Amino acid sequence: MKTSAKQVALFIVVGCAAALVHLSVVVMLVEHARFHPLAANFVGWLAAVGVSFGGHHWLTFKSAQPSDRSVPVAARRFVTISACGFAVNQATYALALHWSAVRYDWLLMWVLVMVAVATFLASRSWAFRDSARR
Numbered sequence: 001m002k003t004s005a006k007q008v009a010l011f012i013v014v015g016c017a018a019a020l021v022h023l024s025v026v027v028m029l030v031e032h033a034r035f036h037p038l039a040a041n042f043v044g045w046l047a048a049v050g051v052s053f054g055g056h057h058w059l060t061f062k063s064a065q066p067s068d069r070s071v072p073v074a075a076r077r078f079v080t081i082s083a084c085g086f087a088v089n090q091a092t093y094a095l096a097l098h099w100s101a102v103r104y105d106w107l108l109m110w111v112l113v114m115v116a117v118a119t120f121l122a123s124r125s126w127a128f129r130d131s132a133r134r
Helices: 005-032 037-060 070-099 104-127
Strands: none
Touching: 005 037, 005 104, 037 070, 037 104, 070 104
16 A cells, blocks of 8 residues: 555644644633643543544545445544543553643654644554555
8 A cells, every 4th residue: 555745744633633633622622711621631632523523534534435335434433532542641641641741732742743643543454444556
């Protein structure tokens, strides 16, 4: 399965948009609503998953032969991957918050970048595997 530079670039653009939503929600909840960073992280993930799926479905892994059936199948697969990624994100973030003196927002940025690589590989090879590769 060949990955093009364009596909990687689109993944980065969509991922940055979703990460910005995720991080913005976390910072707003922690700073203004006094949420614990881990609770805010869950809400941030919920806010970002739609941005991520939409961008990846219609841009990064866009199918040359779209069908009405492809959206629900890809959505189920993508949410599964995203939820697994979030579980790794949350566990890593919890450990980092516990063991590090680094600010919560900087730790979250680091965790989001780490999980993004695994998400790309799983999305390309499973969630959107029936999509045309560019």
